[in-house]
Amino acid sequence: MKPVTEFRSPTKLTYTVSAGTVATEFLSAILQRRIVGRRCPVCTKVYVPPRPACPTCAALCEEPVELPETGTVTTFSVVRIPFPGQLLEPPYACAHVLLDGADVPLLHIVGGVDVNQVRMGLRVTAVWYEEPQPTLASIRYFTPNGEPDADYASFREHV
């Protein structure tokens, strides 16, 4: 008997997803080129992207916090080879950017600079696309802003 190795059984599920109040606030701000996090009322940590409840304290985070578009690279990796699903052409630097005033870093790209210049402590500023969409990818990348590097001690608590 010849083994059956393949058969067709098409399946399609369609969803209408809503972002919820907290993510909607964040994504709406992005449309205006603003970055808005939320603060935990117990431990006072500022989360960006914001979360409805503090994952440490389980307290409701109800206070929006306007954040600047400047921050510090706390860790990074240079992607040097292609892989399936890749959106950018290698080499490029993927990084954690700790926005000034935030307590958790934002995952993003560091661009506009030779990847060999990317380093921990590098001070960066957001570079936006002309017409922002409701997505964090509306920030094209973070690029060095010329400020002196931040001391490791100034961000070690957030690494």
Next chain:
Amino acid sequence: MRPVHIAGFAQLPHGLVDNRHDEGGMVRAVTAAALQEAGLGRDDVGFTCSGSSDYIMGRPFSFVMALDGIGAWPPIRESHVEMDGAWALYEAWVRLQHGDVDVALVYCFGKSSLGDVEAIYALQNDPYTIAPLGLDPMTAAALQARQLIARGLLTEREIAETVVNARRNGQSNAEVPAIETRSVEQLLAQPLVRDPLRAHDAARFTDGAAAIVLTVGGGGPRIAGIDHRIDSMNLGVRDLTLCNSARIAAERAGAHNIDAAELYVPYASQEKLLCAAMGLDPGVQINPSGGTLVAETPMVAGLVRIGEAARLIRSGAKRTLAHATAGPCLQQNLVCVLEEAP
């Protein structure tokens, strides 16, 4: 067995569409309220177990997102079932029998408004032989209803009476969306959508979340017995006019001398079958909350049945029964019998 009590229960008011909460927000609301009712804090919880489905929520790892709502730091002992929260409660009950943990938190959440729940449930069928045929759960229920009617075990009028009673009881439940009462004649005048079933015979899908706090000892309704069983997923090998998994689960959970029962009824044609399988006397009050025909939040409605059965004990009932089901034609069934704390 260690005596396990339902010390707290909370549910979000079930809505037809909830665009406000995400997973973490839903879970935070119900777990905080259930712990408050139990007079406990999250530091008192020794084991946490949740029930949800990524297929329902339309995003991967939705149950991990939900953990924000309970503050899982320092790291907690936690588990999850890709099932209704009633099965999460069963796992928590087993965990409490181990003897080293005395408080368990159970929660669940689901949003029917995001996708097509019946299309999602259809994917539970055998992937080789049934799923490619696109059998939806209501059609499966109609096959079952036809056999029940043919054997003289059910009439179309009885199906309609089940809907009438559910909607009447639902009028006094503030935590479900408003639903209009109907007479048997009005219902029978509606068109058939899966002959012999009509649209109103299907449970009404809602969005929501629920949580229960279990304690060993203490006050509150006590779990007298709990059991769950499953029938074959092949509908052809089952006698669909029986529900052996519900019968055995009910026997083992001690379904006798029941005052009132909260049953998970996906289709009105299945309520009478469930009552017969579980040996419930005609005098037993069925679904005082209105039940799932009024509000069925996927992955939540089963745990809500247990919470509602516990409320019945708190308001004076001596012994109540809660039931949860999953799979086509009542394939899998869980029965939990509650009684007054001694």
